[in-house]
Amino acid sequence: MSAEAFVAAYGGVYEHSPWVAEAAAAQGLTQTDDNPDALAARMAAAVEAAGAERQLELLRLHPELVGKLKTGEQLTADSQREQASARLDQCSPEEFARFQALNETYNARFGFPFIIAVTGLSRRDILDAFEARALNSVEAEFRTALDQVHRIARIRIGALANG
Structure with missing residues (x-):
């Protein structure tokens, strides 16, 4: 799946925050991402790495x-x-x-x-x-x-x- 298609499909997983899917796609997509648990962990890692200010913005959305x-x-x-x-x-x-x-x-x-x-x-x-x-x-x-x-x-x- 292309990065654009990935963001289109998974950009809404985090409420009003397509940046999470964009960050995951920017790291490169692999077959491992076909596993929902692995993909969820990778997207969660992007949020965790974003810092408290961006996390607070995410919560407020x-x-x-x-x-x-x-x-x-x-x-x-x-x-x-x-x-x-x-x-x-x-x-x-x-x-x-x-x-x-x-x-x-x-x-x-x-x-x-x-x-x-x-x-x-x-x-x-x-x-x-x-x-x-x-x-x-x-x-x-x-x-x-x-x-x-x-x-x-x-x-x-x-x-x-x-x-």
């Missing part, structure tokens, strides 16, 4: 959970599908209010939205994780958020490989 689903703002197709899979589009008024309050508190404390790979989780699982992680130190939560971004990317790479 992720949508808040539930917020945009209810307000009609546009999510990427992947984010919309992932949030819907956890039935975040079906929150009760109480759940919606709780997500909004947590989003506000979390963003004020950490400077980026709460990020979790929602695939396979229930709304309750997500709210429980949200409440627990809001108590983390800034450093611990930055690392956890990056790890979750890598997990989301791995899920998306697997979907593309199987798609």
Whole structure:
């Protein structure tokens, strides 16, 4: 696959960040990249090498959970599908209010939205994780958020490989 085709196919794996796929392609693509785990690790390494400022930018490009689903703002197709899979589009008024309050508190404390790979989780699982992680130190939560971004990317790479 050419670098251009690779970026076209995998540029959305990291939310609004085609630079990650561009960095992986710039290193040269090999048959090893046909393995989703190997490709995910290589793309994650590009993010890890990018430095804290670029990583923070990446975190800030992720949508808040539930917020945009209810307000009609546009999510990427992947984010919309992932949030819907956890039935975040079906929150009760109480759940919606709780997500909004947590989003506000979390963003004020950490400077980026709460990020979790929602695939396979229930709304309750997500709210429980949200409440627990809001108590983390800034450093611990930055690392956890990056790890979750890598997990989301791995899920998306697997979907593309199987798609």
